[in-house]
Amino acid sequence: MGIALIAGAGMAGRACALTLRRIGWDGEIVLVGDESTHPYDRPPLSKSVIVGTADMDKVVKPAPETYAQDRIDLRLGTRVEAVDAAARTATLSDGTALAWDALVLATGCAPRRLPIPGLERAHRITRMDEALALQALLAEGPRRLAIIGGGFIGMEAATAAVAHGHSATVLEAAPEPMSRPLGREVAAHVLRWAEARGVDIRAGVAVEAVTDAGVVLAGGEVVPADIVVAAVGQAPRLELAEALGCAITDGGVRVDAGLRTSVDGVWAVGDIAAFPSRWADEERIRVEHAAVAIGHGQVAAEQIALGEGLFEDLPTFWSDQGDLTLNVVGVPRPDDEIVWRGDTQTPACTAFYVRDGRMRAALSVGDMKTLRGVRKLFAAGVEPPPAMLADPAADLAALAAGG
Amino acid sequence: MAQVSIGSLDDFAEGELTRVEADGTALCVVRVGDRVHAICDDCPHAEASLSDGDFLSDDMAVECPLHGSSFNVETGEPDCPPATEAVQVYPVTVEGGDVLVDV
Numbered sequence A: 001m002g003i004a005l006i007a008g009a010g011m012a013g014r015a016c017a018l019t020l021r022r023i024g025w026d027g028e029i030v031l032v033g034d035e036s037t038h039p040y041d042r043p044p045l046s047k048s049v050i051v052g053t054a055d056m057d058k059v060v061k062p063a064p065e066t067y068a069q070d071r072i073d074l075r076l077g078t079r080v081e082a083v084d085a086a087a088r089t090a091t092l093s094d095g096t097a098l099a100w101d102a103l104v105l106a107t108g109c110a111p112r113r114l115p116i117p118g119l120e121r122a123h124r125i126t127r128m129d130e131a132l133a134l135q136a137l138l139a140e141g142p143r144r145l146a147i148i149g150g151g152f153i154g155m156e157a158a159t160a161a162v163a164h165g166h167s168a169t170v171l172e173a174a175p176e177p178m179s180r181p182l183g184r185e186v187a188a189h190v191l192r193w194a195e196a197r198g199v200d201i202r203a204g205v206a207v208e209a210v211t212d213a214g215v216v217l218a219g220g221e222v223v224p225a226d227i228v229v230a231a232v233g234q235a236p237r238l239e240l241a242e243a244l245g246c247a248i249t250d251g252g253v254r255v256d257a258g259l260r261t262s263v264d265g266v267w268a269v270g271d272i273a274a275f276p277s278r279w280a281d282e283e284r285i286r287v288e289h290a291a292v293a294i295g296h297g298q299v300a301a302e303q304i305a306l307g308e309g310l311f312e313d314l315p316t317f318w319s320d321q322g323d324l325t326l327n328v329v330g331v332p333r334p335d336d337e338i339v340w341r342g343d344t345q346t347p348a349c350t351a352f353y354v355r356d357g358r359m360r361a362a363l364s365v366g367d368m369k370t371l372r373g374v375r376k377l378f379a380a381g382v383e384p385p386p387a388m389l390a391d392p393a394a395d396l397a398a399l400a401a402g403g
Numbered sequence B: 001m002a003q004v005s006i007g008s009l010d011d012f013a014e015g016e017l018t019r020v021e022a023d024g025t026a027l028c029v030v031r032v033g034d035r036v037h038a039i040c041d042d043c044p045h046a047e048a049s050l051s052d053g054d055f056l057s058d059d060m061a062v063e064c065p066l067h068g069s070s071f072n073v074e075t076g077e078p079d080c081p082p083a084t085e086a087v088q089v090y091p092v093t094v095e096g097g098d099v100l101v102d103v
């Protein structure tokens, strides 16, 4: 038994703590988070929270009293400052010293800091307090937003804002926004759909400064804005892992399929974990998506409680861009070949990511039947030839069932 | 719990999802043969109305129209991410053609 210390009360940390109790582990659980809000789902921040349409009981969950009922010692507004692998101790920001038998690192990502003058006056929306601050401003009436960064978070915020009567200009340094996670061809479609909904996308621009008037671009042009949002990317918070001496791989904490780090008694979960995945040819990948974070938290809990459990889930994620929802299963790579199914002129189609003639991932928009079929194909290990994937008449679920 | 009538069996077409308000609770209702199932209409994951989704008769589950988790109408459990929590299931009885839900 003993004491499980979970550093970081985000999506993975929360899942780990709740799962430990659900599967009957009886040791002490200390869940330490440096945010002041009770643990919550992070994805709604850039979607429903900023425009004020979120049902907060579904975002901040479980209900706060659950932690006491589950005998989870939740320390909010508190940071794990220092950790010692040999002594198995930790020091918190309030000065408390703790002993642990199992340590779970669930520290997530921190926003990237760019050396742009005035960037500190831009809003960030990766934490609840930040998203609520933007929500309060957007509630005052229609505003002109300039959003620096055209990744998922920036595009979600822009599409949500225009759907609620604001205007939004997205400023992206890369010539082809979203092409890193989605590949050029699919990204171009997603951007076109967003533009059709009224988002102004300016790609390949360099931001020089943020001022009272808006955003100053290289060359001197000012993009006027009432509100500037910075969504310029993030990087894993590895300080604790490094202090413990955990092996680091590709910018993440190196773990095995049981989420064990190279240091005995220490696990790493969620955005920071570089884990081996059979969905990526057994290579280690780092995934910054919610379902993976939750799955990691659950597996680390099983490991601590039962000494077994491997994370083998098919990675999936979604992104709501206003009334357009992207659902992705598998591990897409930017250089995969794209095979479309359905009419790409409308947001009711699926893009298959094909590598070496094999389906590796699919992104579906407004086509739940295909999405369901793809999940079944992956689960069954059935790989239809690309021509069949492209054929809207081919019943993927039936192919998965061997039909 | 209050038992509320939400109509007669004939009001519900086989395998079709219907949104019904019962005593202030929005339900997603589906008829399968002579049985009727009712679950909370509000997807536990994000902002979606489950009755806008599809009924998967093979799985006896309601698929969310937004991100595709499907919820078994008897247990409420989701089959795959992103939903992780079960949806509330409401007991239904059919008495003399009258459909009664405990809400």
Ligand SMILES: Cc1cc2nc3c(=O)[nH]c(=O)nc-3n(C[C@H](O)[C@H](O)[C@H](O)COP(=O)(O)OP(=O)(O)OC[C@H]3O[C@@H](n4cnc5c(N)ncnc54)[C@H](O)[C@@H]3O)c2cc1C
Pocket (backbone or CB within 6 Å): A007, A008, A009, A010, A011, A012, A013, A032, A033, A034, A035, A041, A042, A043, A044, A045, A046, A078, A079, A080, A081, A106, A107, A108, A109, A125, A126, A127, A153, A237, A240, A269, A270, A271, A272, A287, A288, A289, A290, A291, A293, A316, A317, A318, A319, A320
């Ligand atoms: C705005 C936004 C929108 C997103 N949308 C989607 C989406 O649509 N779909 C999707 O699949 N994924 C989405 N994601 C990604 C998803 O939310 C993350 O992958 C997930 O939250 C990762 O979980 P985690 O526990 O690793 O990190 P987090 O949830 O970020 O939690 C880490 C927590 O640890 C705290 N912490 C860090 N260091 C310490 C320390 N030393 N001591 C104490 N506490 C510490 C942090 O403050 C934070 O609260 C989104 C993320 C953001 C920011």
Ligand code: FES
Pocket (backbone or CB within 6 Å): B043, B044, B045, B046, B047, B048, B064, B065, B066, B067, B068, B069, B082, B083
């Ligand atoms: S809203 Fe239902 S699965 Fe996301």
